[in-house]
Amino acid sequence: MKKVSCSNLDALFAAIAEAKKLYLPTADGADEKRGAKYAAWTPETVYAADAVNTVRSAKDFFFPQVERMANFKVEGKSIEVKDIREECEDFVIFGVRACDAASFKILDSVYLSDPVDTFYQNRREHGVIMTMACGKPSETCFCSVFGIDAAEPAGDISCWRSGDEILMQANTEKGEALLASLPMLEDAADNAADAAKEDIRKVLDKLPLKNLSTDKFGGDKLMELFDSDKWEGLSQSCLACGTCTFVCPTCQCYDIRDYDTGHGIQRFRCWDSCMYSDFTLCAHGNTRTTQMQRFRQRFMHKLVYYPANNEGTFGCVGCGRCMKSCPISMNIVKVMKTLGEDHE
Structure with a gap:
């Protein structure tokens, strides 16, 4: 278990961003009324630490709303297909909630099953997910109904807010490698997050939808x-x-759409x-x-x-x-x- 002071978060973000593209929830300016959204970190970025969830989910990073999949060149009866796939950059998503982290397993079951979707696979392999336990779940949250523990989020690295510190626990090799590269982190006791987890579960137990049942479905x-x-x-x-x-x-x-640019065909998903x-x-x-x-x-x-x-x-x-x-x-x-x- 590692820890960093909340006052040192910008230094943490800067260190991560030196090696990998960093995205995190923000709620700046006009977007503040709509809710938090993921944005690339810059020194001016304000982390929306108190946002329960982003308006759009983190699936956009692995399954974007629009992506180009191939180019075609048609000359007479000849069709040339150009594979435009390339390795994407390494990136980190900070502040992912437990529900969104659980959603990745569902997407994996679809896009990483045979035949594997290599566009999705490429992004999954290059992405590091840093989850954040929900300190103040919303009344519209009901992840526990589906067996998800908001106090114990999955991901490559799980994080908890405890007082004026952020606690971090690596769950995968990618997570361990990232934490090992951050010099400002200090060691914390293995049970340092226990109190934070207990507080979160007390809140979860009071949510209005906690008794919603899945017994009648399946x-x-x-x-x-x-x-x-x-x-x-x-x-x-x-x-x-x-x-x-x-x-x-x-x-x-x-859906798959083809567009004629006048110079060839571009295929989009x-x-x-x-x-x-x-x-x-x-x-x-x-x-x-x-x-x-x-x-x-x-x-x-x-x-x-x-x-x-x-x-x-x-x-x-x-x-x-x-x-x-x-x-x-x-x-x-x-x-x-x-x-x-x-x-x-």
Whole structure:
């Protein structure tokens, strides 16, 4: 276990940034009203230490909203494909919360399974994740429902705020190497974070959603949940705006688009949403023709399909972003509570 004084955080950030690109939550200027966002560290950057979570999740670093995948040159019947992949720079993400850290395992199960997505793999290999335990979880947080401990965040390095110090524990070889390279760190007792963990768990035990249950969900409940008559009522107010999918740290859907530049074709991967009417649109049309069907697909995937194929792990990490962002206040918590009533 290592430690650094909170007053020495800028020196810590500067030391990390000397060797690797450093990103951390910030809430400067006009963005302060919207909430914290990740930004590259500079000497003028103000770390948003008190922000519970960023507006957008940390998945952007590994699965960006838009990325170019290939270039094509077409001359007559000849097509030249240019592989544009290159090694990305080493980088560190500081201040990742436990929910976002848990979301990486879900993304890994999709993009690191055969066939491996080398774009995603490249970023994962070059990234170092420094998590920060949640000192003041929000009332919209419910990560514990999915077995995530906000007091014990995963990542390459786990951090805790204790008084005027930041405690750090390396969990991987990448984490150990990074901590060993930072001369301002001091040794701390192995149990130095125990008091901070206990305080966090006391707060977690008082959160309003701590008793939300997943017992009524999972792969073995497929047909009874799919056929529930509650979906129609739940979906009626949905605007199909896709906001919930774009702030979600575990959503993985994307579309592939080709653009003619006049000098060749560029292929891009862009985030997509199962809530959109043109999602997975085929020549014969869309396989889910109503908003109710698309709404049902989103939540069935999180609560039934994904756990059915991943040893019971749910496709939600309880970050609460959808609760804060939905313009009509519809979210996975309301879906779970409503559907759960059918099986009391």
